[in-house]
Amino acid sequence: MKVKMQSLDGKASGDIELPEEIFGLEARPDILHRVVTWQLANRRGMARAARERGDVARTSKKFGRQKGGGGARHGSRKAPIFVGGGKAHGPKARTFEQSLNKKVRVLGLKTALSVKAAEGKLVVLKDLDLKDAKTKALKESLGKLGFERALFIDAETNEGFKKAAANLPHIDVLPTAGANVYDILNHDTLVLTKAAVEKLEARFNG
Known part of the structure; x- marks a missing residue:
C-alpha cells in the first residue's frame, strides 16, 4: 500500500510503502470492541x-x-x-481488571490502523520537527493541513512538538510504544511519522 508522505508545512515528501499485513486488514468490529472494552476496564480504579x-x-x-x-x-x-x-x-x-490474549490485542491494534487507512484518515509525515516550537505556529500549520482532532504518533516523543501541542484541544501526541486502539479510534485523524511506521513494522515483526 503506497501512501503520499508530506511535511508539517504541507509540502510533499515522496511516497512511503505501508505493509499490507499491518495497514491492509479487513475491519473487525468484534475485535475492536473486545480490545476497547479491555482497555477501559483496566483503566478503572479499584x-x-x-x-x-x-x-x-x-x-x-x-x-x-x-x-x-x-x-x-x-x-x-x-x-x-x-x-x-x-x-x-x-x-x-x-477490581475491574480483565485479561485478554496477546494475539487479540495485536490484531486489534493492526485492525485499528487498517480502519484508519481504509477510511483515508491516515496521514504520514516525514517528521514532527518544528523550526519554532510555539503553539501559535503549530496551530497555523495544523490548520493548513486540516487537522482538528488528530493523534500524532512518533517513534520517540518529540519534546518540542509535544510542548507546542500541549495547549491545543483534541491534539494528542504519543510515542510508538503507547499506540493503542482506543486513542486511535477516538480521533478523527491518525498521523504517523516515517520513523513511527518503521518502528511499528519492527514491533509487529518481532
Missing part, C-alpha cells in the same frame, strides 16, 4: 470497601433503658443510623 458493623470500633454496650427514655431503643453505637457507625450493605472491595 472499588473500595465500606466499613460495616463488624469493622467499626465502637461500643456495643446498651447505652439507654429499653423503655421510658422517650426515644428509640438502641443497643449498640455500631448501628448504621449513628455517625461513625457501620454501613448497612456497603460496597465490597473489587
